[in-house]
Amino acid sequence: MNKSTPIMNSCRLLVAAASLWLSAAAFAETAPAALDQEVQDLKAEVLDLNRELFLLEEELLFPANTQVAVFVSMDIGEFFSLDSVQLELNGKSVANYLYTDREIKALNRGGVHQLFVGNLKTGEHEIVAFFTGLGPQGREYRRGATLNFDKQIGAKYIELQISDFEVKQQPEFVVREWE
Amino acid sequence: MRHRRRTARTGKRAAALLSALLLAALLPGANAGSLEGELAPDFALKSMDGQNLRLSEYRGEVVLMNLWGSWCGKCRDQLAAIEQLRETYSDQNVAVLSVNLDRKLKKVRGLTEQLSLNFPILLDPRKQVARAYDPSRMPMTVVLDQSGTVRATWQGYKAGDTQLYMAELEQLLSEQTWN
Numbered sequence: 001m002n003k004s005t006p007i008m009n010s011c012r013l014l015v016a017a018a019s020l021w022l023s024a025a026a027f028a029e030t031a032p033a034a035l036d037q038e039v040q041d042l043k044a045e046v047l048d049l050n051r052e053l054f055l056l057e058e059e060l061l062f063p064a065n066t067q068v069a070v071f072v073s074m075d076i077g078e079f080f081s082l083d084s085v086q087l088e089l090n091g092k093s094v095a096n097y098l099y100t101d102r103e104i105k106a107l108n109r110g111g112v113h114q115l116f117v118g119n120l121k122t123g124e125h126e127i128v129a130f131f132t133g134l135g136p137q138g139r140e141y142r143r144g145a146t147l148n149f150d151k152q153i154g155a156k157y158i159e160l161q162i163s164d165f166e167v168k169q170q171p172e173f174v175v176r177e178w179e
Numbered sequence: 180m181r182h183r184r185r186t187a188r189t190g191k192r193a194a195a196l197l198s199a200l201l202l203a204a205l206l207p208g209a210n211a212g213s214l215e216g217e218l219a220p221d222f223a224l225k226s227m228d229g230q231n232l233r234l235s236e237y238r239g240e241v242v243l244m245n246l247w248g249s250w251c252g253k254c255r256d257q258l259a260a261i262e263q264l265r266e267t268y269s270d271q272n273v274a275v276l277s278v279n280l281d282r283k284l285k286k287v288r289g290l291t292e293q294l295s296l297n298f299p300i301l302l303d304p305r306k307q308v309a310r311a312y313d314p315s316r317m318p319m320t321v322v323l324d325q326s327g328t329v330r331a332t333w334q335g336y337k338a339g340d341t342q343l344y345m346a347e348l349e350q351l352l353s354e355q356t357w358n
Contacts, residue, residue, distance in 0.1 A: 098223040100223060100233045102233075
């Protein structure tokens with residue numbers, strides 16, 4: 001049978017206190033790093049979840065069978081400085097977008113902007129885009145471009161392309177379907 | 180008997196609380212807080228110097244924004260105060276934006292020159308921003324935090340309000356943001 005003496009009890013207490021202090025010190029050292037890692041992991045999870053939610057929402061609101069999406073792209077843009085694009089679908093205005101300097105820079109670097117996404121039934125449709133901005137010699141410039149297209153079952157992607165027409169020293173606006 | 184008296188007292192208190200809440204709801208500027216805690220409605224507008232600006236591009240900065248019209252006397256007083264505020268915070272992470280709701284530019288231009296305003300004046304003749312922020316009194320002032328969330332709104336302007344704006348800005352500047 002073990003009998004604990006007061007000295008042994010004190011020793012045990014001292015050892016317990018020392019180990020408690022050591023573990024507390026170790027925790028204090030690792031805690032901020034662990035917490036930071038946890039926050040980063042949590043942020044990554046939230047971003048993933050947000051992306052999944054966005055995709056689900058897109059699928060729900062714009063099912064692939066009826067979806068039509070319109071994108072704006074720019075190639076060089078020396079003869080035209082874009083200000084805004086107005087979009088009409090079957091005679092109805094569906095988008096009116098004002099581009100900021102930052103967005104124009106992104107387009108010039110090869111970015112593509114989703115101007116509109118919606119639903120359309122199958123059949124013939126007409127899309128008209130009006131481009132406003134500054135043309136050659138810094139003059140105010142407004143041009144329209146039209147596309148008649150046949151919407152089948154499945155998503156339809158349309159690109160509004162702004163490019164330079166070197167021969168004419170003028171900008172060129174093309175509306176084309178993505179295959 | 181005692182129980183009945185206590186119930187009556189509680190009823191009176193509840194009625195007083197209810198009428199106070201109703202009164203608060205009916206007072207001018209009652210909808211001022213309706214945007215607070217929400218992500219600020221985004222918009223893009225043309226500024227007086229012809230540049231297109233989008234509110235969401237100011238994420239990462241504390242934003243002080245006001246909605247005003249040249250017909251409103253208090254708005255003029257506030258613009259002068261906001262210009263001083265802009266100067267005070269010019270070396271800090273604070274952006275000042277101003278949304279004008281006039282239909283014609285002439286008076287706005289005259290007023291901004293007279294007051295020597297050095298912050299972007301965004302033009303909203305179609306009242307798209309006004310519809311989104313729904314001011315009940317002019318000018319309306321909105322403060323956004325670095326994540327673009329509305330943190331405070333004020334309807335109307337009176338002497339001393341600038342101190343409230345400053346207190347809010349200081350609070351938001353001192354807040355730590357997670358990158």
